[in-house]
Amino acid sequence: MAFNNHLQIAEKAVEAGVTKASLPLLSMLVLGFLGGAYISLGYLLDIRVVAGLPEEWGTLSSLIGAAVFPLGLVLIIVGGGELLTGNMMAVSIAALHKHVSVSKLINNWFWITIANFVGAIFIAYFFGHIVGLTEAEPYLHKTVATAQAKLDSTFLQSLVSAIGCNWLVGLAVWMTYGAEDIGGKILAIFFPIMGFVAIGFQHVVANMFIIPAAIFAGHFTWMDFLENFVPVFIGNAIGGTIFVSMLYWISYLKPTHNKQ
Template identity: 25%
Template sequence: MAYLAPTEFVTKMIDAGEAKIFMSTRDTVIRAYMAGAILAIAAVFAVTVTVQTGSGILGAVLFPVGFCMLYLLGFDLLTGVFTLAPLALIDKRPGVTLGGVLRNWGLVFLGNFAGALTVALMMAICFTYGFSQAPDAVGQKIGHIGEGRTLGYAAHGAAGMLTLFIRGVLCNWMVSTGVVGAMMSTSVSGKVIAMWMPVMLFFAMAFEHSVVNMFLFPSGLMLGGNFSIMDYLIWNEIPTVLGNLVGGLAFVGLTLYSTHVRTGASRAKVGAAQIAGE
């Protein structure tokens, strides 16, 4: 599958992060908008499969089709830029600043949210025949997801908030591994296989993905979910974003960078250098 060595694909990660920081506002927002929209459609697809078959694992197996599509098209998710953009700063690429990283994150967040919200409105219309009747089975399922993953956490107080944050960490550990997977191969089939596996895992285990939630929760509110906008922001979106940031950067970006770019010297090499110095 034209596999690239770790040192090669980690260098591609840094290059990609640098390119995203210097990308124009127009391109950044368009790419983020389309990523949010495509991932939202994939979430609808996965929930529909789950409702129709009664099998959650089948929905999880099929969900990564959206993730693969958006990355093959060169679009950007917030979870991905959380991992890639800081590497260009850490690697001290010329002209890269913390402000540039934060600008990229902010624009991608806005674009992802706008794309996901667009699909949420479109699907709410489809589920209710233009809000003329109660939502169908899939719409009802999405509404209940929003309740369980806001009020469900709130019912446990601080322990629920910790659980939510950790699920956000675990989610982007897997999703960012999928982002890296797109860079491991130069063939479409190799990219798809490498992306599919970790993304399927995150969805099957109900980890918290900030961009998927940008669709699920606004859609749930439109479909009569019994929770508020503040419940969504405080008891899901904000902690999920923070968890996604920690998971992607700490467990994927920094670990790969530290061992495949800033590699440590082996004891044998250190000993040889000392002998040569003597």
């Protein structure tokens, strides 16, 4: 199983960030839609698998759900898609290395956020609400309880939880740059994504699915969603940009950049 060393991973991350920031708007919107939809499908699979498990299983149920959730990022990395939280890492390190301007970074994050939201809403409404995959029991109870747990967190709790989330998600994407084959990329994705879901960290795109799914079922409001979106977006940005991009840029690329 071929792999790249740490410096090569950092260089590939910069290349990926440049590519992402240079995508035409139409490509950003289409791939962003797919990214939001794929993450939502992974979350929908989690709900469908876990909701009917016995309560006596306790946290084992969370582990089982977390083990199937990585489907979303696998589809994005292998099949193709743009995910905001992954771009918070890749485009950021390209910007730190002066290969992408701040305006291009903001432009990319803005349009990918919009497109991810549309993709997530599509799955929540058509599959969750119209088909009823999140609104028949026991799935409705699990959907509402999961959304409630996200919304019950304070601003600071949501922000810090989101930092932990994108520290792991950013690392998952980072490690895929170290693998040269599909099997290696899937393995690199699995453990960090399984970890953040099992822990219960907050992911801005995943929340774009689970909270609206509960809203479509008659629970909560869009203002509730917005109040959760803001701290989770900020926390995910910090997690991907500072705890992955900046620390690895300082470790592997900054010395070379200074010499140049």
